[in-house]
Amino acid sequence: MIVIPAVDIRAGRCVRLLQGDFARETVYADDPVAMARHWADLGAPWLHVVDLDGARTGQPVQLELVSAIVRAVPGVSVQAGGGVRSLEAIERLLALGVARVVIGTVALEQPELVAQAIDRFGADQLVVAIDSRDGWVATRGWETMAPVRAETVAQQMASVGVRRILATDIARDGTMTCPNVELMARLARSGVTVIASGGVGRYEDLVALAGISGVEAAIVGRALYEGRWCPQRATDWVVGGAG
Template sequence: MIVIPALDLRDGRCVRLVQGDFGRERTYSDDPVQVARSWQHRGAPWLHVVDLDGAKEGYPAQLELVERIVAAVPGMPVQLGGGLRTIEHLDAAFAVGIARAVLGTAGVESPELVAQAVERFGADRIVLGVDARRGRVAVRGWLELTDLPVEAVIVEARARGIERVIYTDIERDGTLNAPNFDAIAAVARLGVDVIASGGVAAWEHLRRLAEIPKVEAAIVGRALYDGSLQFATPADWHITGSTGKGRG
C-alpha cells in the first residue's frame, strides 16, 4: 500500500478542513506549488489535489493553479477532485496534465456520466469519490447528506465500469482519530480497489489499512502537515501490514 499526501486548495492556498467543515479551516501555506514540490522531494509516489472551491461551486475553479502544480512536479502523477461534474470539466482537467480524475457528486448523482467518463478516458483514469457520514453518501463538497447508502452507490458505479474508489469517512477526516477500518473493509469487499481517506494519524493506522485486502493506498493530510507522520525517502511511502514503515 502506498501513502499519498493530500493538497487541498481554497482561494489559492493550501488548507485543511476538519470533518469537511468550511468554517473549520487551517491554512498551511500560501504557496501550494512549493508544497507540491516538497512532497515530491520527500519521495511521495502520487499527489492528491482537491479543489475545495470547485467542490462547493460545482465546477473546477482552480485549474490554472492545478496546471502550475502539475508542471512543478514532473514525473509525479497527480489525481484531482472537486467540481468535476461534466465531460467538459474532465476534458479541461486532463488538459492541464493530471493523471486521474475523481468523480464525487457527479459520480453519485449521474451514473450515466460515470459510464461515459470510463469509456472516454479509461477505468484507470477515473476514480469514484465516496464521502460518507454514518453510512450515507454526502455530496456538493460534503454540504449535503443524501439518503443513499454507500454500498448502493459503489455497486451502481462498479456496474458502470468503475474499478477504484476513494472512500472518505467525513467524521474522521482531519481529526487524527483513526480511520473507520470496518467501513473501509466493507467497501473493499464490494470488489473495487480502495484508496482510504480520513483519520490517519499514526504508523499503526497505516499498517492496519495495509492489511485490508484491496486497499491500495491511503490519503493523508493533517498528520503530514502537523508532523505526526514524517516521510523522508521514497521507501517510507510504501507500507506493509507486517513491517509498517518502509518497503512493502
C-alpha cells in the same frame, strides 16, 4: 499500500478542513505549488489535489494552480478533483497532465455520465469519490446528505465499470483519531479498489489500512502537515500489508 499526501486548495492557499467544515479551516501554506514540490522532494509517488472552491461551486475553479502543480512535480503522478461534474471538466483536467480525475457528486446524481466517462477516457483515469457520514453518502462539497449507503454506491459504480473509489469517512476527516477500518473493508468487498481517506494520525493507522485486501492507497493530510508522520525517503511512502 501507497501513501498519498493531500494538497487541498482554497482561495489559492493550501488548507485542511476539519470534518469537511468550511468554517473550520487551517491554512498550512500560502503556496500550494511549493507544498506539492516539498512532498515530491521527499519521494511521494502520487499527490492528491483537491479544489475546495470547485467542490463548493460545482465547477473547477483552481485549474491554473492544478496545472502549476503538475508542471512543478515531473515524475510524480497527480490525481485531482473538486467540482468535476461534466465530461468537459474531466477532459480539461486530463489535458493539464493530471493522471487521474476524481469525480464525486455527479457519480450519484448522473451515474450514466460515469459510464460515458469510462468509455471516453478509460477506467484507470477516473476515481469515484464516495464520501459518507455514519455510512450515508454526502455530496456537493459534503454539504448535502443523500439517502443512500456508501456500500450501495460502491456496488453501483462497480456495475458500470468503475475500478477505483476514494472513500472518505467525513466524521474522521482531519481528526487524526484513526481511520474507519471497518468501512474501508466493507467497501473493498464491493468489487472496487479502495483509496482510503479520513482519520490517519500515526503510522499504525497506515499499517491497519494496508492490512485490508483491496485497499491500494491512503490519503494523508493533517498528520503530515503537523508532523505526526514524517516520511524521509521514497520507500517511506509504501506500507506493507495485504492490499
